[in-house]
Amino acid sequence: MTRATLLALLAGAALTGCARDGLSLVETPPETRWRAVTTDQDRDRLRDWRKAWVAALPAARTADTGVIEREGALFEPDRAMANAIPPAGDYRCRTFKLGARREDLRNFAMLPWARCRIGREGEMPVFAVLEGDQRPSGTLYAESDARVIFLGALELGDETRALTYSQDRKRDMAGYIERVAIGRWRLVLPYPSFESQLDVIEMVPAG
Template sequence: MTRPALLALVLGLALSACAKDGLSLVETAPETRWRAVTTDQDRERLRNWRKAWVEALPAARTADGGAIAREGALFEPDRAMANAMPPAGDYRCRTFKLGAIRPELRVFAERPWVRCRVGREGEMPVFAVLEGDQRPSGTLYAETDARVIFLGTLELGDETTALAYSLDRKRDMAGYVERVAIGRWRLVLPYPNFESQLDVIEMVPAG
């Protein structure tokens, strides 16, 4: 087979790939730019993602084991399906807070459903929670087919504009997005600066 024919075949296969749940796929090289922009604090968070699960999940189970079991794959640390990048569009999100950074805080909390969105800024996908008193927003980097890196900041209360990433370490957030079921994603934030040891934000398409 000639080189042009081989390249055409590879391109055709990439463009025709399709997930079982109907999400169209285009094979792309892993995204590595997040490594150049992430802070030392967030590199540490991302390295210790499993440690955060190990510390936070048992504590949450002691508080509400039924809720943890009821959500199934959402709280399985190693659950990661292909096609982790959520398609652009409107979503519903709810945040679960696992573990506590201080003894007086709850070790499990579930926040109400709110509006959130996956969009684009230039060539990069972005994610933002649009409602609530704690609203993460930031850039999505498709590191592998099964994991997307999130780097962003936290908008609080009645603030109307999020800070740029890396300007305030207390607001910076780092985590990863995984697809845990058909039409169900999670954004996992190890060691956020407020309240919990681990935040898990469930994402499902709106409507």
């Protein structure tokens, strides 16, 4: 899928649904089928989400206690509110990398704010980060009222074509979206292939 195609799909989704708080609603996704399409690698990642938090959060807190404490609910592993699926529309996202995968890497990093979007591809909601050197994009699957599964891939640097899930094992990403406050969501990615033990992507409405 080219970046232009992805942007068109995401932009079109913002015109559907009912309006609430200035954003269009994404309908609740169909009953989950994520288990049928998930790779063995990503089943393990999703199953071990708590292990990732337990390993990564103390290391990140040691590296930058101030940010971890200031962001509050964003870094509370069991924080999950009802209505987890974000409304379709434009968002601002920033990525936090917790716990280094190797000794030569940092235990905490915070990337700049970037544009991101919740859209739709056919029946399914999709999510994409649209700016920056690391841009996850993928499909959202219903799991429960408090958790939505994300399966996607990572686009890097000046690449213009987003990979499809399971096309490249090293680029595959699996995680879950939770609502942690009014107008605030997070995408949690346990054991990404590069740099960190856990990525947390904060999502807030643009504008």
